[in-house]
Amino acid sequence: MYREVLLAHNEQPHHFYALSQPTHAAHGHNPLCGDEITVHLRIESDRIKEISFTGQGCAICKASASLMTLRLEGLSVTDAEKNAQGILKWLNDATAEQPDNLGELEALLGVRKFPMRIKCATLAWHAFLKALNQPAISDTNKESSASCGCCGNGSTPNGKHLNDGCGCGS
Amino acid sequence: MYREVLLAHNEQPHHFYALSQPTHAAHGHNPLCGDEITVHLRIESDRIKEISFTGQGCAICKASASLMTLRLEGLSVTDAEKNAQGILKWLNDATAEQPDNLGELEALLGVRKFPMRIKCATLAWHAFLKALNQPAISDTNKESSASCGCCGNGSTPNGKHLNDGCGCGS
């Protein structure tokens, strides 16, 4: 499971910082381990101009997030979304075919054999998709949204609240 | 289990009626089957002058009650109590020795091998001991007590009430 590529990305993750001027952001929380990742985006003219992540997670999680930022930066929103969905399908569904041009992401292949660790590998990708589906962060509330931006009213559809992070429960 | 003696006593039980002038009476209820036996006593000068039973039960239960009435009638209260305790111990405790002079009661021997039926055989005996420990039925409330007499206030120590019979929950 711990391929060379993953170990390298874990040790020196790419884009591991908070964007100063994000247009979108979202948390991902893995309830199995308590780890949290925030994905930050700057979208301009329907293109992922900049992407970064913050938070803590295991090696699989950090490496996957790092690989994701490399993969998605610069893509059009539509392409990035398709890409992310393809990777998630491949990771989650043992019978799914391997997407084309995986590149370094192929290093995640080993994780698919460990269902209990798949959430580690998918955490950042889910957060990315969630960020895409958030309303854009307006200039006026950028300050607070930079640390969250994942929900409008502070509660999830099923009425739960978390007591940490942004308090939105997502 | 169904010895000749038991079948005979089941078919034609002795003392199977309600006493008209009981001094003591008590219900026995077998929660496993819902059957109920009432034991009626007339105690005079510390002696079981008359004993009878009413109610419904299986063959084992009725035969055991019938045998009990034959066994206990005429004995002093002390002897009758000792007798009943001895029989109960023998029936309930697989390791207990056989009491002396069992007589026809030996027919219950077979029941001891069927733990689930022991309550049938002991029901009347328990009711007898309970009747002994009731306050005597005074002349004024004989009417109602004849149908019960097993408790004073209509509720058992753990606060339960039955919804049938005398309502005393015993």
Add this chain to the structure above:
Amino acid sequence: MAEATGNGGCAKRPLDVASIRDDFPSLSHRNSNGQSIVWLDNSATTQKPRCVIDALTDFYTNYNANVHRGYYEWGQRATEAYEGTRKRLADFIHADAAEEIIFTRGATEALNALAEIIGQRYFQPNDEVIVTELEHHSNQIPWQMQQAKRGIRIKGWRLEEDGRLDPSRLEELLTPKTKLLAFSHLSNVLGLIPPVKEIIKRAHANGTLVVIDAAQALAHVAIDVKDLDCDFLVGSAHKAYGPTGAGFFYGKRALLETLPPWHGGGTMMETVEIDRFTPAEVPFRFEAGTPPIADIIGFGVAIDYLRQFDWEALSKHEEDVVQYAEERLSALSFIRLAPCPTRRTAVVSFLVDGLHPHDVASLVCDDNIALRAGFHCCQPLMKRLNYPSGLVRASFGLYNTREDVDRLVVALKRAVEIFKR
């Protein structure tokens, strides 16, 4: 374990009762007189096929581990097998998704869980819950307990004299305050199947939730929760050839989402602080602590075992034996069958003239026949139909035969002879 691998889709194993009996090690039992066992207490619990027993041994010998947490191979295998039962069961009762299946230790626990969480979410003081007089105590008392807890009122659905549940009675019973109706798919005393779909439709027209007790039905009636449109349904593994200690409730996903958690503990939560917690998603929200892992895995194997047969063939065989029992017993002058207005399914209850039911059950033991006497956990039913000492019950499974019925008839005749003397 070829017999355990059949699934819903493939070619079905022919219904050869002799070969089925060979699958059940306990059926080869003989008493000291050399009489083979006649197991007619299937409504209490069924015997278990070898593949179910082997599945338990396999788990404890080859991959014994707790579920949902361990990264090592056994933890993964255990989790897969455990979650596999959820999928199989969902498939078996035609649920939309595996997440609609919540594991419990049995039908009783499932009904208690439902009463508590539905009650918490939906019951207001003076609301009404309808329960039929047909119900097992497990489908009575949990609702009764909600009376004291939430000030609701139980309304009894009276049986007709012939034991029928007449759906037209619902018109009087249903009011705007009727939050829920609970009834069984198959009576464990009369062998009666009520018009389930019609009753559900009428209840739903009134906005009333419906809970189906399928504890008895699971092994004998094809269940399609989508077709029935029931809101909740419960069952037990041990009454469907599976191990003791496992059961489930089904709930429509959208409804489950609205319900609070049940037990507190591991698995059912996301975050915990000293004085508060946040619940996990469905279905884990309702499953706290270490589950009966081996039993749930065995439950899955029992379902596979059942599903290798064509359901029609299986029903036809059971019908044949039950009908034969009805005929043979009715032909005995000293037998009075309990009423059943429809075709009897799996169960035939009766009285023997002049014999207390419990004596009958004891007497046939000598011939190595296992049946049961008493109230069968249905005191309101017994009261309604006037059986103060209960009934004798013979209940059938897929391995029972006409020969079993013949043995029963001989034993009953002998019992009556003994009492005549």
Add this chain to the structure above:
Amino acid sequence: MAEATGNGGCAKRPLDVASIRDDFPSLSHRNSNGQSIVWLDNSATTQKPRCVIDALTDFYTNYNANVHRGYYEWGQRATEAYEGTRKRLADFIHADAAEEIIFTRGATEALNALAEIIGQRYFQPNDEVIVTELEHHSNQIPWQMQQAKRGIRIKGWRLEEDGRLDPSRLEELLTPKTKLLAFSHLSNVLGLIPPVKEIIKRAHANGTLVVIDAAQALAHVAIDVKDLDCDFLVGSAHKAYGPTGAGFFYGKRALLETLPPWHGGGTMMETVEIDRFTPAEVPFRFEAGTPPIADIIGFGVAIDYLRQFDWEALSKHEEDVVQYAEERLSALSFIRLAPCPTRRTAVVSFLVDGLHPHDVASLVCDDNIALRAGFHCCQPLMKRLNYPSGLVRASFGLYNTREDVDRLVVALKRAVEIFKR
């Protein structure tokens, strides 16, 4: 099954670990590299001795029947075996009477049952319940749920920096409103045993009921409920070499008598009408529906298995291995042990510098070592001691050896090497 027949009184089987390991079929497992399994996740669930597995097969093969009702031989045998476990367990924990043992499906269910029935009977709005920061979620959330239900308040007993539960803190915590204190006999994270007796004494002096969570302690600490004078105590079979799906709570008879029933269903009642019921006596009042019969029977066999050994010898062996683990791990520069102010019992938790705990657990899998990482269902503890990603945990049983520890050390070194590259 000679190994299963030992009892409390007779000559004890010598504690020969090699022969003990032979009793556990699963321990002979090897991975594809030929490495034997090192099971260090005993706090999650233990492996099962052959006699326990065989007891399940024996039940399902030779006397499979429901309990408390059938007159036929199997029904009687099943009931005797089931009730036999109650006696064994009462004996094992030195309860006064078998009736003080109530069967559940596990420790979590037992704690939920206690919270609900004690709450129903004893909790008034504004009453307080004290729970320690050491507790497993199963001993947190059931009490938290009583907050919403009955308006009580949870007060957390803060751990000292070194993980200690300081009994003198009780002086601030106990008030006239403190109805109950719940804490564990053995922490599943720190391996810490609090001063149980002293704490109980202080609580009782305040008129406060005490519930002991002995889920971890049962297999590792000699428990004497009379000596402890605890009011209630819970445990799980599967953490003490028994099957999944079985557990219990103990309660002082006089207290149990005061408590209302828990689940509704068969067995727990005496009479039932359509809208009311009367409860059965203790212990059946608390046991509704078909219990996990086979699992409870297997639990009894597991207790017999344990009791054939001299408890001192067993503890000494476990102590030796745990202490060796402590020593070897402390000697590694990259390991930081979680605090434990007293002697560690059965559990050693730690961090590996620079490695996420979950990565450690995954990495050692390759060497066929089963241990666990994360919060271990103790989020408040992790928060208090500042382990945001949890801990790695190695937990021990009577079959673990110094060699197991050596294997772990090698695997940890390898893991660190891999990450260094």
